[in-house]
Amino acid sequence: MANIGIVIPAAGQGKRMGAGYNKQFLMLMEKPILAHTVRLFEESDFVSEIVIVGAEGDISVIKELVYYQEFHKVAAVCIGGVLRQDSVRAGVRALSPTIQRIVVHDGARPLLTLQAFHKFLEESREYSAAIMGVPIKDTVKRVDIAGKVLDTLPRDYLRAVQTPQIFDREILEEAHQQAASAGYYGTDDASLLEWMGHPVQMVEGMQENIKVTTPEDLLLAERILTQRR
Template sequence: MADLGIVIPAAGQGKRMGAGYNKQFLRLWGQPILAHVVRLFQLSGYVSEIVIVGAENELTQIGEIVDQHGFDKVVSICAGGAQRQDSVRAGVLALSPAIQRVVVHDGARPLLTLEDFHRFLEEAEGFPAAIMGIQVKDTIKRFNDAGWVTDTLPRERLVAVQTPQIFERHKLEEAHFRAAAAGYYGTDDASLLEWMGCSVKVLEGSQENIKITTPGDLWLAERILALREEQGSQAEIKNFEPRISRLGC
């Protein structure tokens, strides 16, 4: 897992959030959403380099966040393209030649935990491409242009895809270059490798690893962080109790 690089596309404007500015700059527990995202990879011992891709007029603001929080693994803050796919391609090219494995993670997914990230990396070992996904709970139906249901998809074979997604660098670059040449745009990076004929492994994700898209998502993220803090405090109390008894208090 050495020589691992992270690409964080953070150029989306988040119109559904209705904030009037990039949702990655919204405050979550007093800090920008983007700071939560970058901090996770800053703390991971597996990560060598981080590249953040943003809108050209927001690069200075992203740089201020990086400097303020001391994220010294960030090797580049570069301008993105017209589509997310263009931004990821720019981010991959900004990584140093030493990076052989690339993780792409949304700039609006601040709740990924270090434990889940490291579990994902371990389970992804040996696969050229792997993604996080969670099994869908709802029944999914396909419909035609007239609005009539055409069929019901087997729920046990469906997943809602998340990031992080991890790839062998040469395969990810090839997929991006071939897609750009063909004018093909996928809904995520894994779909580009699928289009190219590469196999992609699905690994278990986390229900808490949500993407902040709407005000309701931000509210939910606050609640998840509050619950984590409460559980952490309870664990600290539990670990402290035996020490109290041993001290004879």
């Protein structure tokens, strides 16, 4: 499982957070959110290389963070695109040619543990594409554009998708190339493979692996880290 490359899209501005700047620079337990996220992969023996993708105006800040946090596995900090999909494509291109197994992980998911990450790698090693997800707790209903309920979806077959997501490099690059040519944009990288008709395996995730999107999420993340300590 060694020689894994990590792509961390961190170009989103996080308007729902209301901070007025990239939410991944917000402080979480005295460190920027992004620092927590990168630290996990820096400490993994299975990770050879990390690429962080940021907005053009954030590149210098990210490079400073990498320097002062002593993230030696960060091989590149590159400029992202308009949408997340464009940013991931740029990050994949920035990885060394020797990297043939790629993990994509949101910069704003700082609560993934090393144990959960390594378990994910082990359980996904036989698949060319695998994603992490957790069972849905709430009842989910499908509605029309006017809000009228159409039907209730069976929870047993539903998962809330998280990152990390892992792919063989060849199939991920092919999916991004075909999507770019067709002008297709998916909600995550796995959806590009689904669009191509390529199988994607779901692997059990962890409920604490939340994406910090709102001020309430930040408070929850602080509480989770406090409990861990």
